[in-house]
Amino acid sequence: MSTATAKHHDDHGHDSHGHPTGLMRWVKSTNHKDIGTMYLWFAFTMFLFAGAMAMGIRAELFQPGLQFFQPQVFNQLTTLHGLIMIFGAIMPAFVGFANWQVPLMIGAPDMAFPRLNNMSFWLLIPAALLLVTSIFVPGGAVAGGWTMYPPLAIQGGLSMDMSIFALHILGVSSIVGSINIITTIFNMRAPGMTLMKMPMFVWTWLITAYLLIAAMPVLAGALTMMITDRHFGTHFFNAAGGGDPVLFQHVFWFFGHPEVYIMILPAFGILSTIIPTFARKPLFGYTSMVYATTAIAVLSFVVWAHHMFTTGMPVAGQLFFMYSTMLISVPTGVKVFNWVATMWKGSITFETPMLFAVAVVFLFTIGGLSGLVLAILPVDIQLQDTYYVVAHFHYVLFSGAAMSIMGGVYYWIPKWTGHMYDETLGKWHFWLTTIAFNVTFFPMHFTGLAGMPRRIPDYSQQFAEFNMISSYGAFVLGLSQLLFLYVVIKCIKGGAKASASPWEGAHGLEWTVPSPAPFHTFETPPVVK
Amino acid sequence: MRQSTKNYYLPAPSFWPAIAATALFLMFGGFAMALNQIGLGKPVMIAGGLVFVYLLRGWFSEVIKESISKVYNTQVDHSFRWGMGWFIFSEVMFFFGFFGALFYARNVSLHWLADAQLLWPGFVATWPSAGPKLVLEGHMAPWGLPAINTLLLLTSGATLTWAHWGLMKNNRNQLTIGLVLTIALGVAFLTLQAHEYAEAAFTIKSGIYGATFYMLTGFHGLHVTMGAIMLTIILLRVRSGHFDAHNHFGFEAVAWYWHFVDVVWLFLFIFVYWL
Numbered sequence: 001m002s003t004a005t006a007k008h009h010d011d012h013g014h015d016s017h018g019h020p021t022g023l024m025r026w027v028k029s030t031n032h033k034d035i036g037t038m039y040l041w042f043a044f045t046m047f048l049f050a051g052a053m054a055m056g057i058r059a060e061l062f063q064p065g066l067q068f069f070q071p072q073v074f075n076q077l078t079t080l081h082g083l084i085m086i087f088g089a090i091m092p093a094f095v096g097f098a099n100w101q102v103p104l105m106i107g108a109p110d111m112a113f114p115r116l117n118n119m120s121f122w123l124l125i126p127a128a129l130l131l132v133t134s135i136f137v138p139g140g141a142v143a144g145g146w147t148m149y150p151p152l153a154i155q156g157g158l159s160m161d162m163s164i165f166a167l168h169i170l171g172v173s174s175i176v177g178s179i180n181i182i183t184t185i186f187n188m189r190a191p192g193m194t195l196m197k198m199p200m201f202v203w204t205w206l207i208t209a210y211l212l213i214a215a216m217p218v219l220a221g222a223l224t225m226m227i228t229d230r231h232f233g234t235h236f237f238n239a240a241g242g243g244d245p246v247l248f249q250h251v252f253w254f255f256g257h258p259e260v261y262i263m264i265l266p267a268f269g270i271l272s273t274i275i276p277t278f279a280r281k282p283l284f285g286y287t288s289m290v291y292a293t294t295a296i297a298v299l300s301f302v303v304w305a306h307h308m309f310t311t312g313m314p315v316a317g318q319l320f321f322m323y324s325t326m327l328i329s330v331p332t333g334v335k336v337f338n339w340v341a342t343m344w345k346g347s348i349t350f351e352t353p354m355l356f357a358v359a360v361v362f363l364f365t366i367g368g369l370s371g372l373v374l375a376i377l378p379v380d381i382q383l384q385d386t387y388y389v390v391a392h393f394h395y396v397l398f399s400g401a402a403m404s405i406m407g408g409v410y411y412w413i414p415k416w417t418g419h420m421y422d423e424t425l426g427k428w429h430f431w432l433t434t435i436a437f438n439v440t441f442f443p444m445h446f447t448g449l450a451g452m453p454r455r456i457p458d459y460s461q462q463f464a465e466f467n468m469i470s471s472y473g474a475f476v477l478g479l480s481q482l483l484f485l486y487v488v489i490k491c492i493k494g495g496a497k498a499s500a501s502p503w504e505g506a507h508g509l510e511w512t513v514p515s516p517a518p519f520h521t522f523e524t525p526p527v528v529k
Numbered sequence: 530m531r532q533s534t535k536n537y538y539l540p541a542p543s544f545w546p547a548i549a550a551t552a553l554f555l556m557f558g559g560f561a562m563a564l565n566q567i568g569l570g571k572p573v574m575i576a577g578g579l580v581f582v583y584l585l586r587g588w589f590s591e592v593i594k595e596s597i598s599k600v601y602n603t604q605v606d607h608s609f610r611w612g613m614g615w616f617i618f619s620e621v622m623f624f625f626g627f628f629g630a631l632f633y634a635r636n637v638s639l640h641w642l643a644d645a646q647l648l649w650p651g652f653v654a655t656w657p658s659a660g661p662k663l664v665l666e667g668h669m670a671p672w673g674l675p676a677i678n679t680l681l682l683l684t685s686g687a688t689l690t691w692a693h694w695g696l697m698k699n700n701r702n703q704l705t706i707g708l709v710l711t712i713a714l715g716v717a718f719l720t721l722q723a724h725e726y727a728e729a730a731f732t733i734k735s736g737i738y739g740a741t742f743y744m745l746t747g748f749h750g751l752h753v754t755m756g757a758i759m760l761t762i763i764l765l766r767v768r769s770g771h772f773d774a775h776n777h778f779g780f781e782a783v784a785w786y787w788h789f790v791d792v793v794w795l796f797l798f799i800f801v802y803w804l
């Protein structure tokens with residue numbers, strides 16, 4: 001449609017007058033900022049919901065023996081906690097950031113496909129409804145773990161089908177959302193915003209979007225095979241018919257490992273934005289950051305079987321996956337090095353976003369190191385399915401992904417609301433979260449090394465002290481997130497006025513528009529020099 | 530390539546996304562219930578399907594209206610191209626998963642099953658196979674119907690390109706004939722495929738061979754069906770005078786899709802029927 005001379009039509013309602021108010025403003029939205037806000041609130045709600053489930057898990061594990069939940073219910077709690085945190089909290093939160101920030105950072109008037117953008121969001125609602133209501137159907141929610149391995153998953157009831165379909169819908173949402181982000185980044189940049197001038201956050205999201213469109217369809221395929229095995233008599237995962245339950249694990253983790261990077265690359269982007277601002281120095285090694293991100297993305301497709309070392313694999317395969325997994329920590333290390341080098345000799349101040357960023361660099365590195373330990377084949381054979389794995393992935397996912405999200409919220413909330421958040425309360429939230437997080441999850445390294453299995457509601461006496469410490473930490477960690485909620489609401493309702501660029505060391509197009517960012521920005525593209 | 534974004538078309542607030550969410554909720558929720566013998570399931574699913582059809586019809590005609598009224602500039606056109614291209618890529622990955630399953634079963638896990646003589650005494654890893662506990666009756670040979678089907682699809686790819694040439698030369702007759710031929714070839718393909726299914730001695734329940742065969746060819750057939758429907762819509766649009774030599778991304782998008790389906794078939798022919 002080469003109608004380069006297209007006239008400016010006034011009837012398409014993107015002027016700030018004439019757009020619906022009230023509920024319809026959100027339901028019918030085609031505005032990246034409103035959609036971003038919806039994503040963020042959805043994610044926060046799911047975060048609190050799945051967090052409440054974690055409180056249940058920790059209450060049960062407070063002492064040995066069965067106190068609160070039957071094992072079946074306990075399994076439902078761990079399964080739904082995992083599924084909802086991953087697909088309902090972390091991923092949508094990052095998409096919320098992408099919605100708000102990507103167009104602002106590249107000087108675009110909106111996302112490339114505003115209606116599809118809104119569809120990506122609204123698809124989350126049926127998926128969440130299916131997942132959450134599955135708790136109340138006969139037989140209860142899915143209880144086979146978030147990884148849904150057969151044959152257990154083949155045997156589940158109605159809730160299993162509901163969860164599978166929820167994931168199908170989430171997959172559609174993610175794929176459509178990613179196509180939107182890729183198109184926006186390639187096609188909507190302001191003149192002069194070359195690829196290698198893009199903010200790191202935009203880069204990381206670009207790569208994440210590619211991971212999503214490559215990995216999500218494969219998950220959809222695995223789940224489809226699961227449905228036909230359950231209801232249409234196929235034998236994909238049944239050895240009697242020549243299939244193999246391990247096949248599911250291969251297909252699942254071919255999706256699953258890229259998925260964990262889907263949840264951390266945008267966090268890397270947020271860190272790479274916050275740290276230069278508060279160190280008042282440009283990001284060290286921008287180009288190497290871009291290449292490292294790309295390398296991580298490519299490598300993440302050839303490491304999947306490190307989740308399957310104990311399933312019985314030829315030694316050659318085990319060795320391949322061990323070395324490829326270790327290789328992936330090299331580009332990850334490059335990034336950590338660059339963040340530290342950015343801070344080196346900077347004039348650093350420690351506002352809340354920076355506190356979170358520094359803590360993430362430190363704690364994520366611990367998680368990366370325990371990942372390396374798990375990558376070592378003979379060690380993993382001991383540690384597979386113990387609390388050591390739980391410690392590992394909470395260091396990368398909570399103190400990596402979730403705490404980056406928190407830091408990002410504090411960093412950009414002045415732009416979103418036009419108010420400064422309460423710095424004192426923000427710092428309280430930070431310290432409570434960081435300390436409680438470590439109290440909760442550090443002891444899991446020990447219980448895991450000592451052999452405590454994950455996903456079991458009871459444990460032997462010798463693990464009692466560490467588990468009690470973990471549970472105390474978890475309760476504080478959970479409660480401190482209510483403080484976060486309070487800080488956010490308080491900031492929306494009022495607070496010191498934020499200027500267009502409230503952070504002294506911040507650069508980037510988003511700080512050239514007023515705070516709060518007007519409903520429409522960059523309708524005429526800025527020129528980047 | 531990137532020109533002024535001033536005119537980038539930003540659509541007005543729209544109900545379609547919420548309707549899409551509703552449709553998927555009803556369809557999938559109903560399907561889950563139907564699979565578990567809950568009476569409400571089927572009607573809910575059908576209702577969802579109707580909403581879905583209503584959605585596609587409504588949303589696409591809105592987009593077509595916008596396209597005709599020329600509110601899209603070159604940059605929007607580029608967006609559509611990027612979007613369609615990567616959508617097709619995600620479809621490629623969807624099939625990749627199933628091809629991977631086929632590869633794994635044939636070349637890895639069946640052999641391991643045969644090696645575990647303690648568990649399955651006497652089982653030999655062959656292909657096709659329905660595994661140690663099931664019997665496989667018959668299988669597909671490549672050089673009958675499948676070869677004809679390959680020819681049909683490849684020809685349809687050529688006729689579609691010929692139609693495109695017609696469009697670019699402003700030869701509406703060639704365009705229409707090409708499109709009609711392409712659709713006819715697609716329908717012929719589907720008819721033969723249906724015939725093949727009807728004649729087959731084995732079913733989707735016939736172990737790993739039946740499962741991979743019907744899953745791969747079934748999803749491919751579904752894509753051919755969707756492609757044929759989309760081509761028909763393009764034909765109708767051509768009849769009502771849409772598209773000109775420069776302005777026809779709708780046509781191109783469907784053509785890309787059709788060629789993609791074509792390529793998937795080639796892989797199917799090689800790996801499912803032939804080797």
Ligand code: HEM
Pocket residue numbers: 147260261263264306307325326328329332367368369370371372374375376380383384385389392393396397400401
């Ligand atoms: C230095 C990089 C990393 C290495 C070498 C690594 C290695 C590993 C290995 C070997 C396992 C399997 C443990 C087992 O089940 O026995 C594992 C599990 C896991 N990793 Fe990592 N990892 C790394 C980074 C990450 C990151 C960045 C994330 C997410 C943001 C992550 C999330 C997970 C999760 C969720 C699991 C557990 C999955 C499950 O069984 O439920 N990892 N990791």
Ligand SMILES: [Cu+2]
Pocket residue numbers: 256257260303304306307
């Ligand atoms: Cu992994």
